[in-house]
Amino acid sequence: GQQVMQIPQYQHVQEGEDFTTYCNSSTTLSNIQWYKQRPGGHPVFLIQLVKSGEVKKQKRLTFQFGEAKKNSSLHITATQTTDVGTYFCAGQNTDKLIFGTGTRLQVFP
């Protein structure tokens, strides 16, 4: 079946360093979404990418959708302690949304 993998599984960074998480699907996606889950919280929708090669920015966060629509990345510039949490991608294929395995980000002050 369809799988969505994310790497790395964990990332510890010093505040101010950059962070990137990568998402790879075994199948072509119609769109990809990104969610953030704070410790003890629930996933919160961040953004959706639909077009091949699409790049979207939200302040210090940059999201990319691959040309083949099978991979995506989330890059955070100059991390802050408020960025702590687990970042999930979720790929949509036909009518099913498959969540990635998540990348847990820890930021040390």
Place this chain on the structure above:
Amino acid sequence: KAGVTQTPRYLIKTRGQQVTLSCSPISGHRSVSWYQQTPGQGLQFLFEYFSETQRNKGNFPGRFSGRQFSNSRSEMNVSTLELGDSALYLCASSLMGRNEQYFGPGTRLTVT
């Protein structure tokens, strides 16, 4: 608008029992999905309901079932609980035609 609400927030059950979890979606959202989240398996899709009909189903045994009411509220039921069913059960609602999921706070189920 009020967000997605889930009740109860915490639940402790023993093996063999059954449990019913409830979810009220955001007003106007007619699609409700359920997910199981565990440290080892991440977010696993259980099922999706739209207009009282199950539209999609994940790879879970038949012990896991759900339903949706005419007011879009949804319930999920797990029968004959097993230790491995201990997890955070998340409900998410979405608008028709939109993909983004709005999650509730979840129900933390512990099976002893």
